[in-house]
Amino acid sequence: MVVPRATGPALVDGPSGEPLLSVRDLVTVFPQTAGVVVAANGVSFDIRQGETMGLVGESGSGKSVTCRSILRLVPEPGEVIGGSILFQGEDILSVSPGRLRQLRGSEISMIFQDPMSSLNPVYAIGDQISEPLRIHRRMGRREAREEAVRLLDRVGIPSPRERLDSYPHELSGGMRQRVMIAIAISCRPKLLLADEPTTALDVTIQDQILSLLLELQAENGMAVLLVSHDLGVIAQTCERVTVMYAGYVVEQATTGELFERPRHPYTVALLKALPELAAARTGGRLVPIRGQPPDLGMLPPGCPFAPRCELAEGKEDSRHDVSMTPIEAAPDHWTACPFHEEIRL
């Protein structure tokens, strides 16, 4: 069942011209009693039409906050204080509340890790799928119900017509996520934001949901921003990857490039720390990343990864000057590490 698929630049050079989404220098902060936590610190990336961009990082890296910032869904007291988010040339950060409502759900939709908390427990599934259809696609009640059946069927829910009257708690976790996906694609969005969509699911169900997402994407030509902590999930689904650490983008490249020739010491360390499923390594040692995850309230000046980085050893004088500005290490391959040429794989 495992078939190698071509990766690399050929896959991403499809549609040219303007990117669908262009995030530039995004800064999202969370005021705390003792100072301010900068959750997204100058984040920039593009998503082209129909492509899948992976946003990967560990807890506290800022990947979810970045994703939520796109739809201005950052939870209080968090706030976007800088940058721009251009969607088809329109800056989402400055659109009117009315326009924002139009964008949300119809042009850009979002699915979350826990479908139980994003579905309304007191409304039947059918009503929840019909709602966006009636609002954004101006369908009548009956028409919306028929479309809901079609959508449920499309996302792989058995006996979809009977399921219209079910409530979220009557469904399994995988089925709930399918319902969320049905709602998310109901208005044929151009961009789907998926925040850890399979993290709460078992591995066989995760596999089904990811396959479904890729199928739907191929059908509808929508772009996907897939936020995940799981490098396996990213490798299996994305065309390009953005790696985040402590609020910064540290590396960005096509998936093939990133996994084969990582150009930031953090990405290198992360890949080395993974136990391998395929290779016999019994008795072998894993290579952990030393030290502890960064304390976002007290980041060192310069590169936030420096205290855990092997390359930073002996660079105590210069490492504070690292600006975290992306450097093009190879064509379409960006790193925030000025010492990337010293990386040995």
Added chain:
Amino acid sequence: MSRNGADPLLAVEGLVKTFAVRQPLLQRVRLRHRLRAVAVDGVSLTVRRAETLGLVGESGSGKTTLARSILRLIEPDAGLIRFDGRDITHARRPELQSVRRRMQMVFQDPYSSLNPRLKVGAAVAEPAIVHGLVSREGARAHVEEMMGLVGLPASAADRYPRQLSGGQRQRVAIARALSVRPEVLIADEPVSALDVSIQAQILNLLDDLLQQLGLTMVFIAHQLSVVRHISDRVAIMYLGRIVEEGPTEQVFEAPQHPYTKALLAAAPSPDPRQRHTRAATRGDVPSPLQIPSGCRFRTRCAYAEERCAEEDPALRPVGLEQEAACHVLPFREST
């Protein structure tokens, strides 16, 4: 980690555990019986001294219930649990207490398994004091030794759990388990809540401790790569049953049961050159309230035949020390 030597330290035979389900009165009257969720449905396994048995399964497979039943934290409905040659299925207080000293558990979430109001040092000392291994006066030195064992500075003893990172907290939970000098460690998803970079630290620590202390371990996880890394033998569970069991390398290199194969195929490989395009399984895991007749995996199995719905397959040898419960084996893969 010795793989040979038929010295079962721990043995479970025909273990069954079901749970009553809350249901409306009307339904109870109509059905004339109470619905019961089957968590563990006739599981037998042995763990040899100084080996690590990996227990793999998805949610609802019964792996946690099985682990808790071994420690008698849950009372099984039927079956036997033998520890070091003695039947402990019905052991009472004094004996049970000694069993629990010798078998310790590490949980997934060190945030909830540690008392937030207890300093780390006190949390580590407590079980040793309760079991009479150290006096209150001697506790300090004992705590220092345990902290050293798990790679924490002695100064961490004076902190509260919330002042530590997730990885440090899991080290504390391990120190607390080791505090009573157990022979068996039952680790229930000990690295699942941790970030990759920290997960590797804890796995290496467990590896070291196993060798250093000659511990026997039951390691429960849903992440196959982690299980492969640490286990000598693995048992794959599905809906309350072991469907395949054998030496780790063999099961991963030559899986026999269709469920094991599906599980391996479904695990996302961090190698973009190894992409699979079609989902490895179909359908949902059936409800533990309505386990399918015959083979319980048949509803999702690509190889299911008629008899799979009729007969419940038993584990049988499919390789050297490898067993699987499947009627269709050996089957040929259509290539």
